[in-house]
Amino acid sequence: MAGLEGRERPREHADxxxxxxxxxxxxxxxxxxxELYGNPAEAEVPLPSRPESAATARRLTQVVILRHWGLxxxxxxxxxxxxxxxxxxxxxxxxxxxxxLRLHRRRGWIRVEVRDPSRGLPCLMxxxxxxxxxxxxxxxxxxxxxxxxxxxxxGKTTWFxxxxxxx
Numbered sequence: 001m002a003g004l005e006g007r008e009r010p011r012e013h014a015d016x017x018x019x020x021x022x023x024x025x026x027x028x029x030x031x032x033x034x035e036l037y038g039n040p041a042e043a044e045v046p047l048p049s050r051p052e053s054a055a056t057a058r059r060l061t062q063v064v065i066l067r068h069w070g071l072x073x074x075x076x077x078x079x080x081x082x083x084x085x086x087x088x089x090x091x092x093x094x095x096x097x098x099x100x101l102r103l104h105r106r107r108g109w110i111r112v113e114v115r116d117p118s119r120g121l122p123c124l125m126x127x128x129x130x131x132x133x134x135x136x137x138x139x140x141x142x143x144x145x146x147x148x149x150x151x152x153x154x155g156k157t158t159w160f161x162x163x164x165x166x167x
Contacts, residue, residue, distance in 0.1 A: 030063035040064060044100040044115065047087075054087045057101050057114075064103050065110065071164050078143050079112060079162060085136035086114040086158050094118035096155075109145075110164045117155040 033056050038045045041064045047053040061083045066076040083101070090099040100115040127138045140147050144160035 027063075027067075030059040030067075033059040034063050039068075040101045040103045041068065041105065044102040044113075046098050046100050049091050049094070049096045049099055049116075051088075051091055053091065053099075054084050057083050057087045060101060061103065061112065069105055069110070069164075071110070075110070075162060075164055079110065082140050082143055082160050083112050083114070085139055086112070086160070089122055089136050089158070090114050090116045093122075094120065105164070107166060108163060109161050111159055111161045113157045113159040115152070115155060115157045119151060119156055121149055121151075121156070122158055 037047065037056060037060065040060050045060060047056055058080045061080050062076055065071050065079055066073065087099070087101070090096060094116040096116045096118060100113075102113040102115070104111040104113070122137055124137045124141055137147075140160050143162075145163050147158075147160035150157045150159070
């Protein structure tokens with residue numbers, strides 16, 4: 001994937017100490033992720049295609065939307081859930097070594113993008129009440145105001161947009 005090859009590690013190594021969750025601790029983790037990986041609102045952030053990268057993507061999304069953009073906890077919570085679903089799909093279904101995360105804000109809207117090197121299109125599947133997997137795009141379809149896929153010469157960008165009132 002152009003521009004992402006060889007970029008599988010954060011800029012520095014983080015301490016792997018396990019700490020009980022609390023809002024303050026989560027804020028600290030989010031700010032540390034921002035420091036280690038970069039700000040996805042300023043430039044695409046490359047992340048390794050591993051399940052644990054979903055937590056990093058959630059933290060980055062949280063700190064940008066809630067702290068930097070000052071949007072509501074509800075918008076933040078929904079965006080964090082949906083970014084986790086897009087990242088999960090990129091990790092599970094694309095065979096990529098690295099994917100990219102990017103956040104945009106424009107008047108009245110936020111947009112979250114996950115770019116990967118696969119040109120395989122995601123598929124919105126019917127979901128049954130007892131299904132334990134396959135709900136990712138279903139959730140994106142239900143919670144986002146818009147979503148889609150942009151094919152690129154080398155891969156694709158899967159994105160969603162949500163209305164976000166201006167301050």
